[in-house]
Amino acid sequence: MAPNLASYFQAVDANADAFIHRLAEAVAIPSVSAEDARRPDVVKMGLFLKAQLEALGAKMEARPLGKQPGKEHLELPPAIIGRYPAKKDESKRTILVYGHYDVQPANLSDGWRTEPFKLSVDDKGRMYGRGSTDDKGPVLGWVNAIEAHQKAGVDFPVNLLMCFEGMEEYGSEGLDDFIIAECKPGKFFADADAVCISDNYWLGTEKPCLTYGLRGCSYYSVEISGPGQDLHSGVFGGTAQEPMTDLMRVMSTLVDGDGKILISGIKELVAPLTKEEQSLYKDIAFTMDNLYESLGSKTAIFPDKESTLMARWRYPSLSLHGIEGAFSAPGAKTVIPAKVTGKFSIRTVPNMEPAEVDKLVYAHVTTAFAALHSKNTLNCHLQHSGKWWVASPKHWNFTAAAKAVESVWHTQPDLTREGGSIPVTLTFEQATGKNVLLLPMGSSTDAAHSVNEKLDRRNYVEGIKLLGAYLHYVAEEPMDGA
Amino acid sequence: MAPNLASYFQAVDANADAFIHRLAEAVAIPSVSAEDARRPDVVKMGLFLKAQLEALGAKMEARPLGKQPGKEHLELPPAIIGRYPAKKDESKRTILVYGHYDVQPANLSDGWRTEPFKLSVDDKGRMYGRGSTDDKGPVLGWVNAIEAHQKAGVDFPVNLLMCFEGMEEYGSEGLDDFIIAECKPGKFFADADAVCISDNYWLGTEKPCLTYGLRGCSYYSVEISGPGQDLHSGVFGGTAQEPMTDLMRVMSTLVDGDGKILISGIKELVAPLTKEEQSLYKDIAFTMDNLYESLGSKTAIFPDKESTLMARWRYPSLSLHGIEGAFSAPGAKTVIPAKVTGKFSIRTVPNMEPAEVDKLVYAHVTTAFAALHSKNTLNCHLQHSGKWWVASPKHWNFTAAAKAVESVWHTQPDLTREGGSIPVTLTFEQATGKNVLLLPMGSSTDAAHSVNEKLDRRNYVEGIKLLGAYLHYVAEEPMDGA
Ligand SMILES: [Zn+2]
Ligand SMILES: [Zn+2]
Numbered sequence: 001m002a003p004n005l006a007s008y009f010q011a012v013d014a015n016a017d018a019f020i021h022r023l024a025e026a027v028a029i030p031s032v033s034a035e036d037a038r039r040p041d042v043v044k045m046g047l048f049l050k051a052q053l054e055a056l057g058a059k060m061e062a063r064p065l066g067k068q069p070g071k072e073h074l075e076l077p078p079a080i081i082g083r084y085p086a087k088k089d090e091s092k093r094t095i096l097v098y099g100h101y102d103v104q105p106a107n108l109s110d111g112w113r114t115e116p117f118k119l120s121v122d123d124k125g126r127m128y129g130r131g132s133t134d135d136k137g138p139v140l141g142w143v144n145a146i147e148a149h150q151k152a153g154v155d156f157p158v159n160l161l162m163c164f165e166g167m168e169e170y171g172s173e174g175l176d177d178f179i180i181a182e183c184k185p186g187k188f189f190a191d192a193d194a195v196c197i198s199d200n201y202w203l204g205t206e207k208p209c210l211t212y213g214l215r216g217c218s219y220y221s222v223e224i225s226g227p228g229q230d231l232h233s234g235v236f237g238g239t240a241q242e243p244m245t246d247l248m249r250v251m252s253t254l255v256d257g258d259g260k261i262l263i264s265g266i267k268e269l270v271a272p273l274t275k276e277e278q279s280l281y282k283d284i285a286f287t288m289d290n291l292y293e294s295l296g297s298k299t300a301i302f303p304d305k306e307s308t309l310m311a312r313w314r315y316p317s318l319s320l321h322g323i324e325g326a327f328s329a330p331g332a333k334t335v336i337p338a339k340v341t342g343k344f345s346i347r348t349v350p351n352m353e354p355a356e357v358d359k360l361v362y363a364h365v366t367t368a369f370a371a372l373h374s375k376n377t378l379n380c381h382l383q384h385s386g387k388w389w390v391a392s393p394k395h396w397n398f399t400a401a402a403k404a405v406e407s408v409w410h411t412q413p414d415l416t417r418e419g420g421s422i423p424v425t426l427t428f429e430q431a432t433g434k435n436v437l438l439l440p441m442g443s444s445t446d447a448a449h450s451v452n453e454k455l456d457r458r459n460y461v462e463g464i465k466l467l468g469a470y471l472h473y474v475a476e477e478p479m480d481g482a
Numbered sequence: 483m484a485p486n487l488a489s490y491f492q493a494v495d496a497n498a499d500a501f502i503h504r505l506a507e508a509v510a511i512p513s514v515s516a517e518d519a520r521r522p523d524v525v526k527m528g529l530f531l532k533a534q535l536e537a538l539g540a541k542m543e544a545r546p547l548g549k550q551p552g553k554e555h556l557e558l559p560p561a562i563i564g565r566y567p568a569k570k571d572e573s574k575r576t577i578l579v580y581g582h583y584d585v586q587p588a589n590l591s592d593g594w595r596t597e598p599f600k601l602s603v604d605d606k607g608r609m610y611g612r613g614s615t616d617d618k619g620p621v622l623g624w625v626n627a628i629e630a631h632q633k634a635g636v637d638f639p640v641n642l643l644m645c646f647e648g649m650e651e652y653g654s655e656g657l658d659d660f661i662i663a664e665c666k667p668g669k670f671f672a673d674a675d676a677v678c679i680s681d682n683y684w685l686g687t688e689k690p691c692l693t694y695g696l697r698g699c700s701y702y703s704v705e706i707s708g709p710g711q712d713l714h715s716g717v718f719g720g721t722a723q724e725p726m727t728d729l730m731r732v733m734s735t736l737v738d739g740d741g742k743i744l745i746s747g748i749k750e751l752v753a754p755l756t757k758e759e760q761s762l763y764k765d766i767a768f769t770m771d772n773l774y775e776s777l778g779s780k781t782a783i784f785p786d787k788e789s790t791l792m793a794r795w796r797y798p799s800l801s802l803h804g805i806e807g808a809f810s811a812p813g814a815k816t817v818i819p820a821k822v823t824g825k826f827s828i829r830t831v832p833n834m835e836p837a838e839v840d841k842l843v844y845a846h847v848t849t850a851f852a853a854l855h856s857k858n859t860l861n862c863h864l865q866h867s868g869k870w871w872v873a874s875p876k877h878w879n880f881t882a883a884a885k886a887v888e889s890v891w892h893t894q895p896d897l898t899r900e901g902g903s904i905p906v907t908l909t910f911e912q913a914t915g916k917n918v919l920l921l922p923m924g925s926s927t928d929a930a931h932s933v934n935e936k937l938d939r940r941n942y943v944e945g946i947k948l949l950g951a952y953l954h955y956v957a958e959e960p961m962d963g964a
Contacts, residue, residue, distance in 0.1 A: 215716060219814045228778015234697060234902025237829045238741045238799030239773065239790045241781045245739050248802055252734035257727050257854045259720045291721065296710015296820075299723045299857040308721050317720030319818050320727055324811065327804030327825060332701045332865045334827055336801050338778075343809060345816055347719050372739045375781040383814045420716020 004154040005407060005472055009465050011152035012144070016461045019144045020127065022052070023460065024119035026101075026136045027129035033077065033102035033170040042077040042166045045101045049139065049164055050080050056146050058162070059086035061188075065167075065174035076174050077102065077166030081188055084146055084160045088191070093474055094159040096192035096432065098424060099139035099199060100168030103131035104449050111451040125457035133442035133455040138198035138463070139164055141441060145468040157475035161189055168199070168424075169449075176427050183431035194397040195428045195436040196470065202443045203416050207285035208405045208466075210398055211438035213313060213417030214425060216348035216388035218357050222250060222365055225339035226376035233334045243340045244326055246374045251342045253368045255318040259301050259311065261346070263364040266316060269352040273314070281306040284414050294444070313417035317347045343383075347419060354385040389426045390417070395435040396477035404469035408462050439470065486636040487889060487954055491947050493634035494626070498943045501626040502609065504534070505942065506601035508583075508618045509611035515559065515584035515652040524559040524648045527583045531621065531646055532562050538628045540644070541568035543670075547649075547656035558656050559584065559648030563670055566628055566642045570673070575956055576641040578674035578914065580906060581621035581681060582650030585613035586931050593933040607939035615924035615937040620680035620945070621646055623923055627950040639957035643671055650681070650906075651931075658909050665913035676879040677910045677918040678952065680945075684925045685898050689767035690887045690948075692880055693920035695795060695899030696907060698830035698870035700839050704732060704847055707821035708858035715816045725822045726808055728856045733824045735850045737800040741783050741793065743828070745846040748798060751834040755796070763788040766896050772926070795899035799829045825865075829901060836867040871908045872899070877917040882955035889955075890948045921952065 012019075031045035032038040050060045062078035080101065088094070106116035112128075114120035119129040131137075142162065149156050163182075167173045182188040202209050224243040231240060255261050286305055292298050302308045311317065324341040327333045348357060362380055369378040392398070393415050405413040422438070429436045441463035447453045494501075513527035514520040532542045544560040562583065570576070588598035594610075596602035601611040613619075624644065631638050645664075649655045664670040684691050706725040713722060737743055768787055774780050784790045793799065806823040809815045830839060844862055851860045874880070875897050887895040904920070911918045923945035929935045 217716065217816065219816070226777075226779055226781035231777070232902060233799070233801040233803070233827060234699065234829060234900070235794070236777065237801045237901060238793035238797055239783055239901075240777055241739055241741075241783055242801060244802040244804070245737055245741075248730055248734040249739070252730040255727055257723055257731070257856045259723075259727075295708075295713070295718065295722055297708055297722075297857075299708035301721055301723055311720035312717070315720055317715070319715040319719045319724060319816070320730055320808075321715070321815060321817055322726070322809030322819065323805055324809075326802075326810070328806055328808070328810035330806055332825065332827070333803060334699065334701070334801070335803055337804065343814065345715060345814070347716060374739045375779075418716070419719060419721075420714060 005469055007152045008148055008154050008468050011148040012461060012464050012468070015144070015148060015151060019140070019464060020121070020457065020460070022140055022144065023127065023132065023137055026140060027119040027131055028117055030117045031102045031131070031166065032105045033167050034105055036071065036074060039074055039077065042102050046077050046080045046164070046166050049101055052143050053082050053084070053146070053162070056084070056143070056150065057086055058082045058084040058146070063178065065178060068173055079175065079178055080164040081182070082162040084162070085156060088159050092158050093193045094161060094191045095471060095474060096161040096163065096189055096195045096428070097142055098163045098195065098197045098428065099142070100135045100165045101139055102166045102169050103134070103136070104169050106130035113452055121457065126454045127457055127460065128452055128454045130453055132453055133201070133446035134448035134453065135168070135199045137455040137460050138441045141198065141464050141467045144464045145471070148464065148468060157472045160471070161192055163189065172424060175424065179424070179427050180431045189432065192432050192434055194434050194474070195432055196397070197422065197425060197428070197436065197438050198441055198467070199422060200418060200438050200440045201446060201448065202440055203414060204285050204290055205443045205445050207411065207414055208409050209414040209416040209440065210393065210401050210405070211416050211418055211440065212393040212398065213390040214388060214421050215313070215419050216352070216354065216386050217345055217421050218348055218354055218385040219343070219345040219383040220361055221381055221383055222247065222342040223339065223379040224250070224376050227336070227338040230338045231336040233336050236336055240336065241375050242336050243376050244337055246369065246372055246376050247323065247340050247342050249372055250365060250368045251320055251344065253364070254320065254344060259317055261316060261318045263360050265360040266357065269356060270315060271350040273310070280415065281309050284309060284416065290444070312419040314349050316349050316352060318344060320344045348388050350388060350390055352388070354387055358382050386421050386423045387426055389429060391429070391436055397435040397437045397474070400473035400477050401437055401439050401470050403473040404466050407469050408466045439466070487951055489634045490630055490636050490950050493630040494943060494946050494950070497626070497630060497633060501622070501946060502603070502939065502942070504622055504626065505609065505614065505619060508622060509601040509613055510599055512599045513584045513613070513648065514587050515649050516587055518553065518556060521556055521559065524584050528559050528562045528646070528648050531583055534625050535564050535566065535628070535644070538566070538625065538632065539568055540564045540566040540628070545660065547660060550655055561657065561660055562644070562646040563664070564644040566644070567638060570641050574640050575675045576643060576673045577953060577956060578643040578645065578671055578677045578910070579624055580645045580677065580679045580910065581624070582617045582647045583621055584648045584651050585616065585618070586651050588612040595934055603939065608936045609939055609942065610934055610936045612935055614935055615683070615928035616930035616935065617650070617681045619937040619942050620923040623680065623942070623946050623949045626946045627953070630946065630950060639954045642953070643674055645671065654906060657906065661906070661909050662913045671914065674914050674916055676916050676956070677914055678879070678921050679904065679907060679910070679918065680921050680923050680949070681904060682900060682920050682922045683928060683930065684922055685896060686767050686772055687925045687927050689893065689896055690891050691896040691898040691922065692875065692883050692887070693898050693900055693922065694875040694880065695872040696870060696903050697795070697901050698834070698836065698868050699827055699903050700830055700836055700867040701825070701827040701865040702843055703863055703865055704729065704824040705821065705861040706732070706858050709818070709820040712820045713818040715818050718818055722818065723857050724818050725858050726819055728851065728854055728858050729805065729822050729824050731854055732847060732850045733802055733826065735846070736802065736826060741799055743798060743800045745842050747842040748839065751838060752798060753832040755792070762897065763791050766791060766898065776926070794901040796831055798831050798834060800826060802826045830870050832870060832872055834870070836869055840864050868903045868905045869908055871911060873911070873918055878959035879917040879919045879956070882959050883919055883921055883952050885955040886948050886951035889951050890944050921948070
């Protein structure tokens with residue numbers, strides 16, 4: 001174990017109740033970024049965080065991010081950035097950490113068993129409350145780690161740079177440009193040696209993991225239009241070419257029921273599976289029952305863990321999300337919609353270049369539509385795309401994190417990837433040019449974004465130890481892995 | 483010309499301004515049946531109608547229809563029924579007429595060029611206002627016809643039974659049972675010899691028509707479900723069988739872009755086209771330009787009038803209306819919907835028995851879904867069905883109407899069918915066992931249900947003449963056609 005870790009761990013345990021109280025204070029601030037009326041609470045939460053860190057001696061700033069695009073009457077909540085210790089110790093590595101202080105909406109009437117904005121700890125140590133695991137617990141983890149070092153009288157092992165945002169649950173408006181600007185030479189984040197993000201979850205409930213990859217996402221619209229306005233199917237059914245008929249036929253050519261993408265050329269863009277990579281999957285702590293539980297059904301495509309994890313992490317997928325412009329309410333309406341827009345997205349993986357994917361998608365959709373010989377009009381376009389991200393898990397940033405997991409949890413972490421995207425990850429990698437690590441605190445059953453979100457007391461307290469230990473091992477890692 | 487018609491026509495012309503004033507009074511009452519808050523106005527309109535007819539000596543009743551299903555705090559507007567003359571003349575035929583006094587919603591902000599609930603007559607005699615053509619103009623046509631007979635001192639040629647409802651634009655709640663009950667022996671409508679409905683439109687703008695057929699409609703839901711709740715496509719894309727994928731594939735098997743129904747067995751249910759029927763279409767006053775204008779595009783299936791009219795009137799069609807449960811808003815959402823319900827309907831024609839159609843639909847959908855070998859769950863069901871209706875255009879009811887058209891418009895009417903359904907038509911036919919005639923007043927450009935609804939002054943004034951003339955010719959027709 002790294003020197004001084006034992007007394008740091010003791011200090012964390014000794015102050016656990018105070019740390020939980022701090023989380024309770026944070027959960028009590030309903031910092032819902034998606035609800036305009038809650039904007040003052042989001043700001044309040046950012047300033048709470050700033051004040052807590054200033055009280056511990058950090059140098060903090062609340063940086064304005066401007067007006068909210070599309071809602072210009074609303075000021076975006078500030079980016080809360082900071083440095084600890086306040087004055088840089090040139091002999092130490094500098095780690096940039098990221099988290100968000102806003103939360104998803106929550107109402108008791110959605111099905112919460114406890115008041116969502118009151119931290120409620122049950123007799124099994126489950127701490128329920130909106131933001132407990134996503135992402136107030138992990139953000140306060142850094143605050144608590146600083147305080148526990150002070151209480152233990154242990155020297156803080158690195159220079160910590162902090163970047164906490166208040167719009168993550170609403171698209172991280174304004175953040176990308178801010179990060180890119182602040183990573184430039186001479187700016188606030190310029191000297192980061194590596195990045196650590198704690199805004200994801202263990203794959204299961206028992207085994208910690210380090211995450212080194214995320215899929216990207218390219219989201220498309222296929223618009224088909226014909227008549228000048230919606231038509232009545234009694235009057236026009238059988239005499240007009242209907243955009244919905246064309247759209248159903250085009251959308252049905254994209255993917256089959258077993259998730260196989262039918263767009264030619266996509267498969268060829270995927271990095272081949274090496275023997276070495278293949279061997280990694282069998283040891284991951286994950287079972288098909290985990291999958292069935294999270295699906296709420298047994299409607300899985302693959303019968304085995306390995307294929308399932310590979311399909312989630314390292315192969316692309318295509319999902320049909322819905323249709324805009326068609327009849328979507330309950331009941332019956334005999335409309336022939338004049339213009340319908342199908343929505344689908346492709347989860348991308350190495351080495352799929354987004355521009356290449358776009359080209360294949362447009363070609364496929366255009367060909368499929370042309371085959372219909374329709375008089376209607378097709379318009380296919382990209383709504384947005386975010387690239388996949390894969391880091392090297394052999395970098396000292398990961399090695400340090402793995403040692404920290406062993407010292408706290410007494411087990412080797414699983415090295416995992418994730419199917420979804422956390423766009424800020426790629427932004428940090430590109431802006432800093434440094435290795436980025438995803439170091440989760442919560443577990444797969446924490447119900448982030450859902451009702452009855454919770455964080456287990458154990459994950460919170462051991463998680464605080466983990467963050468501190470990670471910084472200690474970071475300080476010890478040789479430079480050659482950089 | 484039938485005796486006395488000339489003086490009746492003169493009385494109509496002499497009182498045209500008063501009749502337009504009556505229509506203006508009616509349009510000023512915003513009797514929108516779909517808006518709860520307007521319910522008192524709907525009732526007011528019903529009572530206005532009752533009072534107008536009572537003032538002319540008719541025996542009127544406002545019959546309660548009970549609470550509105552699903553909105554039990556709301557009383558349905560009454561059926562306004564009546565008899566004129568108040569005492570039956572046993573020597574005369576009895577004609578039952580139907581119309582509705584409620585209207586579609588309308589707001590100036592929808593794009594109306596004039597106040598929708600104020601009748602605005604322009605210099606071309608176009609009378610704009612909600613309900614002008616649908617259906618206040620035609621309903622008041624009967625009132626005006628009675629008054630013009632009195633002004634002209636011409637004996638009213640038939641016993642007129644009236645049935646005016648206030649919920650037509652909201653599904654005719656409660657009316658079917660009422661009609662069936664009142665057509666029983668000894669009840670209000672028991673002695674009707676024929677029925678005349680004026681709630682549809684000319685096929686074009688110049689040529690009057692009599693309508694003798696309507697398509698039916700069978701409306702289906704195809705529900706496909708899998709996961710226990712909506713999933714995130716990043717986490718689950720590629721590992722779970724997605725209900726939307728299955729639904730797109732099932733829906734794409736139902737119909738092709740040229741409207742050809744791909745459900746096997748449907749075609750065989752359709753009554754064959756006889757040479758005699760085929761020859762009728764070429765003379766109908768309708769052009770492809772009429773179609774393009776109403777479509778607002780040239781995305782028609784057929785290049786010629788005959789095929790188009792047959793496709794609209796005498797062949798079935800299948801339209802895909804939309805999907806419930808999928809993402810339907812603007813923008814992008816990376817959801818895998820857990821349960822999606824596709825909606826489609828088939829317009830039915832002779833001799834398609836609805837139960838037979840249901841069976842073929844279920845068999846097709848079940849087979850198409852089985853071919854996917856999906857683990858998801860399918861549930862296909864009928865939402866509602868209304869049968870097609872075809873009357874004999876050789877019945878005296880039609881012969882009389884045709885003579886009336888000739889006396890007023892100096893041309894033979896087109897004999898038309900319609901693609902949509904007017905369910906009350908079939909109800910009247912079945913409840914009375916008598917011939918039902920659809921005798922339109924307005925023209926195809928009146929924009930019923932749309933913004934800037936209007937009725938041409940000419941169609942209103944000549945239409946009043948037409949209704950009266952029809953009753954005179956009804957009185958003269960021999961009994962053998964009955
Ligand atoms: Zn988060
Ligand atoms: Zn109507």
